Amino acid sequence: MAVTAPRIGVFGGAFDPPHNAHVALVEAALAQLKLAELRIFPTGDAWHKHRALSPAAHRLAMAQLAFGGFERTVVDARETARAGPTYTLDTLRELQNDDPGARLVLIMGADQAASLPQWHGWQEILAIAIVAVAHRAGVVDVGGTAAAFDPRILPPLPPAARFETLELAPMDTSATDIRTRAATGVDFSRLVPPAVARYIDKHHLYRSA
Numbered sequence: 001m002a003v004t005a006p007r008i009g010v011f012g013g014a015f016d017p018p019h020n021a022h023v024a025l026v027e028a029a030l031a032q033l034k035l036a037e038l039r040i041f042p043t044g045d046a047w048h049k050h051r052a053l054s055p056a057a058h059r060l061a062m063a064q065l066a067f068g069g070f071e072r073t074v075v076d077a078r079e080t081a082r083a084g085p086t087y088t089l090d091t092l093r094e095l096q097n098d099d100p101g102a103r104l105v106l107i108m109g110a111d112q113a114a115s116l117p118q119w120h121g122w123q124e125i126l127a128i129a130i131v132a133v134a135h136r137a138g139v140v141d142v143g144g145t146a147a148a149f150d151p152r153i154l155p156p157l158p159p160a161a162r163f164e165t166l167e168l169a170p171m172d173t174s175a176t177d178i179r180t181r182a183a184t185g186v187d188f189s190r191l192v193p194p195a196v197a198r199y200i201d202k203h204h205l206y207r208s209a
Contacts, residue, residue, distance in 0.1 A: 005101055005102055005103040006036035006037070006099075006101070006102050006103070007033065007034055007035050007036055007102070007103045007104075007105050007130075008035065008036060008037050008038075008039060008095065008099065008102045008103070008104055008105065009029050009030075009033060009035040009037065009038035009039065009105045009107055009132075010039055010041065010088075010091065010092065010095065010104055010105065010106045010107065010129065011025070011026065011029065011038060011039070011040050011041070011107040012040075012041040012042075012043055012079065012088060012091070013041075013042070013043065014042070014043050014053055014059065014175065015040075015042045015043075015059050015062060015063045015066070015175075016053050016054050016059055016175055016179070017054075017059075017062050017066075017175060017178060017179075017192055017196055017200060017205070018062050018063050018065075018066035018067065018192070018193070018196060019066075019173050019174075019175060019178055019191050019192045019193075019196075020171065020173055020190075020191055020192060020193070021171040021173040021174075022066065022067075023066055023067070023193060024168060024169065024171060025107065025134055025166070025168060026038065026040070026067055026070060026073065027070075028134070028166055028167065028168050029107055029132070029166060030070060030071075030072060030073070032166055032167065033105055033107075033132055033164070033166065035072060035105065036072065036102075037072050037073070037074065038070070038072055038073045038074070039073075039074050039076045039095070040063060040067050040073065040074065040075045040076065041076050041078070041079045041091060042056065042059045042060050042063050042075070042077070042079065042080055043079050043080070043086045044056065044079040044080045044081070044082050044085075044086040045082075045084060045085050045086050054205060054206075056077075056080035058199075058203060058205060059080070060075065060077055060080060061199060062196050062199055062200075063075045065193065065195040065196050065199055066192075066193045066195070066196050078091065078094065079091060087119075087120045087121065088106070088119065088120075088125060089119075089120055089121035089124055089125050089128075092104055092106070092125060092128045092129055093128070096128055103130065104128060104129040104130065105129060105130045105131075105132050105164070106125065106129040106130065106131050106132065107132045107134070107166065108131065108132075108133060108134065109133070109134050110133055110134065110135065110148070110149040113131060113133045113149045113151075113163075114149065114153060114154075116131075116154060117154060117155055123157075123158050126157060126158050126160065126161040126162075127158045127160045127161070130162045130163070130164055131161075131162070131163050131164070132163075132164045132165070132166045133148075133149040133163060133164070133165060133166065134166045134168050135148040135149065135165050135166065135167055135168065136168050136169070136170045136171075148165055149163070149165075151163050173191050177191070178191050178192060178206075179206040182200060182205065182206035182207065183206050183207060183208045184208070188200075
């Protein structure tokens with residue numbers, strides 16, 4: 001009898017701060033993707049970010065507060081400890097070396113999936129990992145059809161490329177909005193987990209100088 005390879009979810013982001021939409025995605029991934037484990041990676045030196053991120057220690061602490069209570073979920077600090085730019089491919093290679101028998105499932109939004117050809121080593125990423133693309137149920141495109149990600153918009157894919165869909169409820173929440181609210185004294189507490197809101201207040205994060 002064949003043994004099914006355990007599926008390990010990979011969810012990366014700045015988490016500056018982690019918010020309720022991130023939490024909803026984690027809940028959906030655990031419920032829908034048949035994961036043995038979900039590893040969450042606060043990014044280190046993000047090559048694609050045009051602003052300075054909050055210190056890694058704060059983002060790691062907030063990620064732990066936001067996601068640490070979920071079973072089968074681990075907040076992994078390796079990207080924040082890595083020197084130089086953070087590339088998803090490097091993380092996937094490390095995970096593959098750590099557990100060669102596992103099947104990696106890289107979780108991302110539709111906008112990230114559409115920009116995959118801009119990622120470092122994107123074709124190798126698709127050869128190593130299944131890509132689970134979050135689709136917000138009820139969201140439609142200008143033609144009135146479901147706005148799920150279509151891999152056919154990408155350049156030629158490696159033969160091993162596999163995509164799955166992760167269904168999410170629509171949520172209009174962004175870390176940019178939360179940082180702006182915190183900087184201007186506007187209440188943001190309903191947009192983040194309560195422990196994260198308390199952490200932001202305690203450490204005076206995102207406040208204007």
